[in-house]
Amino acid sequence: MMAVRSCLGVKFGVSGLLSQLTSSTRHHGSRPCVSPILTPQHRNTSSSSTSSKVKVDLDQNTGVAVMHMQSPPVNSLSLDFITELCISLEKLEMDKGCRGLIITSSQPKVFSAGLDILEMYGKSPERCGEFWKSVQELWLKLYSSNMVTIAAVNGSSPAGGCLMALTCDYRIMADNPAYSIGLNETQLGIVAPFWFKDTLMNTIGLRNSEMALQLGLLYKPQDALKVGLVDQVVPEDQVLPAAVKSVNKWLAVPEHARQITKSMMRKSTIDRLTSNREADIQNFVSFITRESIQKSLRGYMELLKQKKA
Numbered sequence: 001m002m003a004v005r006s007c008l009g010v011k012f013g014v015s016g017l018l019s020q021l022t023s024s025t026r027h028h029g030s031r032p033c034v035s036p037i038l039t040p041q042h043r044n045t046s047s048s049s050t051s052s053k054v055k056v057d058l059d060q061n062t063g064v065a066v067m068h069m070q071s072p073p074v075n076s077l078s079l080d081f082i083t084e085l086c087i088s089l090e091k092l093e094m095d096k097g098c099r100g101l102i103i104t105s106s107q108p109k110v111f112s113a114g115l116d117i118l119e120m121y122g123k124s125p126e127r128c129g130e131f132w133k134s135v136q137e138l139w140l141k142l143y144s145s146n147m148v149t150i151a152a153v154n155g156s157s158p159a160g161g162c163l164m165a166l167t168c169d170y171r172i173m174a175d176n177p178a179y180s181i182g183l184n185e186t187q188l189g190i191v192a193p194f195w196f197k198d199t200l201m202n203t204i205g206l207r208n209s210e211m212a213l214q215l216g217l218l219y220k221p222q223d224a225l226k227v228g229l230v231d232q233v234v235p236e237d238q239v240l241p242a243a244v245k246s247v248n249k250w251l252a253v254p255e256h257a258r259q260i261t262k263s264m265m266r267k268s269t270i271d272r273l274t275s276n277r278e279a280d281i282q283n284f285v286s287f288i289t290r291e292s293i294q295k296s297l298r299g300y301m302e303l304l305k306q307k308k309a
């Protein structure tokens, strides 16, 4: 896993997306969905790949993959989990037969609990830096994906979990008032970095973001819908079918035009991080290793335990 991780930083840099997209040989739009050599009877209609924390089902007829996050108990984003997510995303991005991606959770009641707090507590500066680089990598991969990406939010989705959903093109949430979504970092005594803030602002605008971020708001599904944090709220058992319906709608748009438009909309936000990655890592490390911040994180973890008792 260490070797794969060290490859991630080098291999998965995101640059020149717009120029890549405008190159006629490299965009998905020029790819046939199914190999023309195969007759319908001989086609593999689906394939499945599973690592310990990520299961991907790809339907080769539709070109749509469903990525199930399965890192118990709450899909918290540890370095190992993020590494597996990045590897799966990279494979799908390179797969000519995959044009759409639905991200969902296999864990009950939770989409993702966000960044694994234990990765930020009591760790060496080196390890914190490695962790943050992986968080950046995951965001870059998702936010700059050529695929149509849909978040099927079938449970609570605080902080980093909300960020993952925000990177997608469209968000569908289960209509269950027990679930919530939002960037609640300030409630932990920590600060959402500028690229979390940018992603939120690109979705719900400046004023709503200012309130959401300063207050660390977690929205119930219907409130998230009102503020534009999610695009659709459906009964719990309809989240995946609704995501499939949506992905097909997005895939019906001429692909090259859609991809260039997506890149154009997101490029400046992506460039801000890619041109400041090292400084952003240094900022994170010096912030998170402060004694006062470590104390806040410890207090928050104790609160989580008390809530259970």
Ligand SMILES: CCCCC/C=C\C/C=C\CCC/C=C/C(=O)SCCNC(=O)CCNC(=O)[C@H](O)C(C)(C)COP(=O)(O)OP(=O)(O)OC[C@H]1O[C@@H](n2cnc3c(N)ncnc32)[C@H](O)[C@@H]1OP(=O)(O)O
Pocket (backbone or CB within 6 Å): 073, 074, 076, 077, 109, 110, 112, 113, 114, 115, 116, 117, 118, 156, 158, 159, 160, 161, 184, 185, 188, 190, 191, 192, 193, 194, 283, 284, 287, 288, 304, 305, 308
């Ligand atoms: C100069 C200024 C510079 C500023 C900027 C510079 C840098 C930026 C600095 C920092 C940025 C950091 C950004 C951080 C982003 C994050 O994502 S932080 C994580 C935030 N997450 C949360 O607040 C979620 C907390 N969890 C919950 O609310 C609930 O667990 C739940 C997800 C709603 C699920 O509830 P429930 O089903 O009831 O499950 P439990 O609460 O019982 O949890 C089960 C076990 O899981 C543990 N756990 C939960 N969440 C996390 C997590 N995020 N990380 C690690 N572990 C988690 C929980 O403690 C339980 O463990 P035990 O079974 O008790 O052992």
